[in-house]
Amino acid sequence: MTEIPAAEMVHLHVHTQYSLLDGAIRIDDLLKKCQEFGMEAVAITDHGAMHGALEFYVKAKKLGIKPIIGCEFYIAPQDRKKHQGAKSSSDAAFHIVLLAMDEDGYKNLMKLASIAQLEGFYYKPRIDKETLIAHNKGLIALTACLHGGIPHLILHGNMDAARRETKVLQKIFDDRLYFEMQDSGIKEQKKVNKGLVKLSKEFGIPLVATNDCHYLNRDQAFAHEVLLCIQTGRTINDQGRFKFATDELYFKSPAEMKERFSDFPEAIAETVRIADRCNLELKFGQHHFPNFPVPEGDTLASLFERLSREGLEERLVDIREKGELTPELEKTYRDRLEHEIRVIQQMEFPGYFLIVADFINWAKSKRVPVGPGRGSGAGSLAAYCLRITEIDPIPYGLIFERFLNIERKSLPDFDIDFCQERRNEVFHYVQERYGGIQHVAQICTFGSMKARAVIRDVGRGLDIPYGDVDRIAKLIPDQLNITIKEAIDQEPRLKDINNRDEQVAKLLSVSQVLEGLSRHMSTHAAGVVISPEPMTEYLPLCKGPKGETLTQYDMKYTEMTGLIKFDFLGLKTLTVIDRAIKLTEADLDHPLEIDKIPLDDPKTYDLLCKGDALGVFQLESSGMRALLINMKPEVFSDLIALVALYRPGPMESGMVGTFVDTKHGKKPASYPLPQLKPVLEETYGVIVYQEQVMKIANVLANYSLGDADILRRAMG
Known part of the structure; x- marks a missing residue:
């Protein structure tokens, strides 16, 4: 038997907290554990989505660990668009693990994750064989766990069907297909592994060892059971609740994996060979501006320049009519605008200003209430001239460099408020203008289980009476982002009851394991991105709670892709003001103009x-x-x-x-x-x-x- 050094083993099937309410591994903790074990590479393979992929990539690179971006997909029994399968374990969409080898693989992974969410969602986000055929370049395929297609057929004694499925996948992936062996103490795995060994010899497809990691340490298995109770709305005392049949789905050390697969050392060695095949390098720092339609004979720069100067003339007419425009003040305005035009052109941002001006002026033309301006953007005279803002920065001494500074290359960022009830009209206008859902998406955000909330969630999972749980949760001091550990240290009553009450100690112990994990995905209140090429060239997409198209990455990592973010904030106050103005219209000879008050x-x-x-x-x-x-x-x-x-x-x-x-x-x-x-x-x-x-x-x-x-x- 060939001895394999401890460091030469790579986990290729790992579920982080972005397998929402299923994975309990934080990315930072995962990478620390890799350092502890001397692992030079690791993969993440969350269920049907890539929410954590870029965060994982950036953090792993920073620590000198090779990041392998993957995803465990659900494959529809037939057509992803047909509503069948995925309802139950007996009628399931089968699993397959895909790992990105390079940039082609990463882009195909994003496309597949987007298709699964936008086209194939039926109980689970699903792809099908058609999508695998179209988008398999640069991807390695592992046959997954007991819920994988081939393992499922072996388990149910249908080796001929398993052979047919192997031929289908081998035709798609060629030498990028691997039989995934797992041995975490589940008896069914023994039968499946025997079948996989047989198929491996018949087809010459390598075996690879994985552990389907869902939590970091073995002693977190019970906390993970509670997490599954939170996911399914059950309690730990419910008969027939969904649970894993083992407490071994933790991030095992290389030594533990070698021992468990001692009869299959090549399956361990294959993890390293697969990691060696995965060499994804992502580039950051390039901005991808949307394609703003420019009239024939114009460029972005010339159009921006012309519209800005024309806008200044219109603004100066208003000041002149008030009798406030002295020659010195006029020079101040003209000099300031020319300075801003030079900076904006030098920083290559004319297109950004034109896009914002376009949708704001469209909104105003449709009488959608728009905020006059907020944040540092109100310091731009060019924005005032383009009617992006209605605040003249000159009389208020607002400084352009606070918004855009040639000394620090960062994107402009207008905070734009729209009437809460009509914000979506503006969003849909932008979506239609720039190419639909493939080019315009809102940004997702994640709600995490903070101290009080996780105690209440865990209390329900542990079947503790609500009143008892609520009493403990209310002992958490009302401090921003306080942790349970900090609360125990600060609050004597909490420390006392934790020390003397076994049930409370269990509640707080489990809660600390799950604290801070992502609980759900939602839609960011304002963030919107527009892409020049289809969005899936830059990031994966998904559906939000109301069916809206969202990025799978959150704000920070969406911006890291280089896509340009725009803020569309729905503000209730604008809605109230608009209603108030409409109530006055019957009593006034002419409409009340808010800017003239x-x-x-x-x-x-x-x-x-x-x-x-x-x-x-x-x-x-x-x-x-x-x-x-x-x-x-x-x-x-x-x-x-x-x-x-x-x-x-x-x-x-x-x-x-x-x-x-x-x-x-x-x-x-x-x-x-x-x-x-x-x-x-x-x-x-x-x-x-x-x-x-x-x-x-x-x-x-x-x-x-x-x-x-x-x-x-x-x-x-």
Whole structure:
């Protein structure tokens, strides 16, 4: 028997937490365990989806571990589009494990995962033989667990059918097909493995050893049973509940795997050979901008430039009509716009501005309420000229470099608010304009089992009375992202009951194993991506809870693919304002224009000074209303400062009190240096805005605004 070094074994069948409510392995923990075992490579093969693939790839590469991206697919008995199979174990879609060898394999894996979710979903996301034939290049196939097609036929004594299925898969995958052996103490595996050995000799197809890992350590098997109870809505005491027939589906060490497969050393050695065949290298850092339709004779740059300048002329007419446009101010506007145009073109972002301007102006043309502007994007004059925003950055001293900075190459990111009830109209317009669901998708997000929630979930799974579980959950301190361990350390009552009550100790122990795992997938509140090529060239797709098309990667890893993200946030306040305006239409000679409402109305300020702000966006909380009464805002700039100051940092530091006292003349304004007075005068010597930080760096240290923005970001 050939001795195999411990490091020369690779796990090729692993389910992470992204096999939702089935896998209990966190990617970080998986990679730490690989380091502990001296494993130089590892695969992940989540069920029917690739949610964790890019996270796994990036983190593994960083640690010097070869990432093998895979997926355990469900194969429909016949046609993926026919609603049959997958309802029960007796009428199941069979499993097959596919591993990406290279970029072709990765792209085919994404295509298959997308087809399974978008076309083949029936109880489970399913592919079929037709899709395997079309999208098998660069993929290695393993015959999977007892639910694999060939193992299932062997188990039921149908060796002739197993031979026919082997011929079908061998024709598709050629020398990329492997018989997957498993031995985790399940008696049926013995029978299947004998059949696989026989078929291996007949067809010359290699055997490979795997363990179908679902949890990291053996002592987590019970916690995994509880996880399956959470998935199925059953309890640990239910007869006939879904459970695994072994406690050995953990991430075994190479030594354990060698011992278990001592009669088949070549099946262990084959894991390394397969890993050697998998050499996927992904490239990052390239942006994939959507194809914006440009009129004949124009380029993206020339169209952006022309529309921006035309927009400025329209904006200057309004300022001129108010009698506010001096020659000096006009020069300020023109110089600022030319500066922004140069930067935007140099950073190659004209297309981004044109796309955003297009769908916002479409929304406005359809009377979909659109927010006037939020975040750093309000600092762009070009955006104001293109009517992306309705906030003129010049009178408010907003700085373009906070939004786009030539010193740091990052994508622009407009935070765009739409009426909550009509947001989808804008999304569907974009979808139709850029090629449908193959080019436009919303971004998925994952809900995780936080401390209180996981205790309640586990309590149900353990069949503990709700009142008892709720009492324990409520002992978790109300702190953001607190862990159960931290809670036990901080809360004496929780520590005491954990030490003396066996049932509570079990509840908290299991909960800590499952804490932080992804529980469900949902749709991100705002994120949308648009791709120039079909989306599956860049990432896999799936269906959301309401049938919407979603990316399988979350926001962070979707952006890492280089696709351009746009934020479409549905804001209830815009819906309320729109309804209020419509209610006034019967009593007015002309429609009320929200942008024309004066910002210096005395009666409005009288109401605000009394704290009468219930229902007013961002001003209606009890704390904010108390601050309104204390500050007594008199002008619009007071309201701007008030919203900026109502944050934990300023409130805890005493800045708010200093601002209010100085505003009311109870103490004199203080400036660290005389040259900072022009920067801080409007806020009574208090540094309230990030723009002020940038201006201070500019005035005192002669920083460019680009460098000042880098300093601002470093401050957090």
